[in-house]
Amino acid sequence: ETLLTGELSFKCNYAQFSDVGEYVISVENGYDELANYNIEYIDGTLSVNPKLITLEWENTSLTYNGEGQKPVASFIGLVNGDSCDTIVSGAQTNPGTYIAVVNGLTNPNYVLSSSVSTEYTIGPKSIEGAVVTLKDTLVYTGSELTQEVESVILDGVTLIKDVDYIIKNNTGINVNTYTLTVEGKGNYKGSVTKDFEIIKQKVNLPTANTNLVY
Numbered sequence: 001e002t003l004l005t006g007e008l009s010f011k012c013n014y015a016q017f018s019d020v021g022e023y024v025i026s027v028e029n030g031y032d033e034l035a036n037y038n039i040e041y042i043d044g045t046l047s048v049n050p051k052l053i054t055l056e057w058e059n060t061s062l063t064y065n066g067e068g069q070k071p072v073a074s075f076i077g078l079v080n081g082d083s084c085d086t087i088v089s090g091a092q093t094n095p096g097t098y099i100a101v102v103n104g105l106t107n108p109n110y111v112l113s114s115s116v117s118t119e120y121t122i123g124p125k126s127i128e129g130a131v132v133t134l135k136d137t138l139v140y141t142g143s144e145l146t147q148e149v150e151s152v153i154l155d156g157v158t159l160i161k162d163v164d165y166i167i168k169n170n171t172g173i174n175v176n177t178y179t180l181t182v183e184g185k186g187n188y189k190g191s192v193t194k195d196f197e198i199i200k201q202k203v204n205l206p207t208a209n210t211n212l213v214y
Helices: none
Strands: 009-012 021-029 044-048 051-058 061-063 072-076 084-091 096-105 110-112 116-124 131-136 149-154 165-168 177-186 189-200
Touching: 072 084, 096 110, 131 189, 149 177
Parallel strands: 051 110, 061 116
Antiparallel strands: 009 021, 021 044, 051 072, 084 096, 096 116, 131 149, 165 177, 177 189
16 A cells, blocks of 8 residues: 655646636645656646626617617626626617617626527607797688698707608688697607698778869
């Protein structure tokens, strides 16, 4: 029977929070020599695997703004002050329901433990608050008149008739004050109202030529 004596110790080129990969474990101090044997030490391997983290989606309900939009992906489970970013694809502009997808992580020390995609929606923008400018004031003729709209501007953007909005209740016959409605369409929802008038027609009455004698 042969007894091994001495204190066996190891060394490894891994330090806490080192990156994912394989690290060599080797003998730093071996056993005492034996009379009848040569001891050969074989290096070992320490494998550091990526940590599972959870994907959290934010801003999955968006409102149309005329630009491409998509949700924001953030991560739960990062350690040691690490940062990790990703590229989210699937941005869309118009209202609808879409799918956004995470395309890889910038930090190789982590892998996702959850789905890499999510459903999100873009809703139409409210037209309320739009500035409605009318064309010329209507003058009574006895027939039905239609009040035309010069422009509809919302947050600095000029909206397009029959694409972004339609006009309702913009007709009248008699002298009066009426209220028309601009109703959102397509990328816009809701409505805004604007008063318009039909004003009196001017009538010119000729003055009779009368000869008078003092």
